[in-house]
Amino acid sequence: MTMLSFHLGPLAIPATAALLGGALLAAHGAGWLAGRRQGVSVADHLNDMLLWGALGALAVALWRGWKQSALRQPLTAALLAGALVWASAEAWLARTEAPPLSSQVLRSLSGSPMTLPALAQGHPTVVNLWASWCPPCRREMPLLQAAQHNEPDIRFVFANQGEDAATVNQYLQTEGLRLGHVLLDPGGALGAEYGSAALPTTLFFNAQGRLAATHLGELSAATLASKLAALRDVPHSAKDTR
Structure with a gap:
């Protein structure tokens, strides 16, 4: 069965929004782990990238990583984690056969x-x-x-x-x-x-x-x-x- 949305309390959450949220959480988690020893936070940078979109996000990451060397490792880890979650979910959805017209009477x-x-x-x-x-x-x-x-x-x-x-x-x-x-x-x-x-x-x-x-x-x-x-x-x- 294709899951288009699900309930969270009284709210109906679109599955695509949940997928994006999962990828963003993975990115924040990986970025925090990679930057905590240096006391570097990538949270604001990730949020900015979300607003810019995919190509804009990559440009923001390259620019800020070039300007601030301490950001390079945590930003790279964050982007890789987020991209991995997103790509894995997209690949799973792509393998799922499109449902047919219902035969229910x-x-x-x-x-x-x-x-x-x-x-x-x-x-x-x-x-x-x-x-x-x-x-x-x-x-x-x-x-x-x-x-x-x-x-x-x-x-x-x-x-x-x-x-x-x-x-x-x-x-x-x-x-x-x-x-x-x-x-x-x-x-x-x-x-x-x-x-x-x-x-x-x-x-x-x-x-x-x-x-x-x-x-x-x-x-x-x-x-x-x-x-x-x-x-x-x-x-x-x-x-x-x-």
Whole structure:
């Protein structure tokens, strides 16, 4: 199972943020061990590098190591430790096969059984996990409704998490939303299957039915356009990738 996020108390933490945090902790720990005998701290330098990004971080390390020789060993140890943790996690994720469209049987608002592969029918598919009580879910609905209208070659599925048909119908009518393929997932089975502990979560599947991208939280117009463009640009015969 792909872990997209996990709960830390009341907070849903994206897995990518946890990965970055682990690499940063490893870097701080290695830097502290390497610099403690000389009384040198690299904490501020590492934080500056985080703000600069990968290439900027390397430039900052080279510059400050050149200017302050005492920093060279602890900075090198810190960067190596952080890079090792990050690279190891990335390699593990790369070996993990992209999950397919779920075969779990859900229900339409009319009560008919339905599966995601049956709805996709070989088309790229966007699956939005949402609930009517979720403010960011509500805010992004008009954007997704417009995309559904403008992208006839992409299937859009709105899988409500944990609510009944009456609640969902009332919400759609009150908001004046006309969404195709609204499904009920009362037990949150899709969120559990794809490792998402947050709403909204949007899953982007390619034409081969493999998970190509994910987005946790509210979608912006730019982010959605970018994700949909990537789905359109992948030929139907292309090899599955994450």
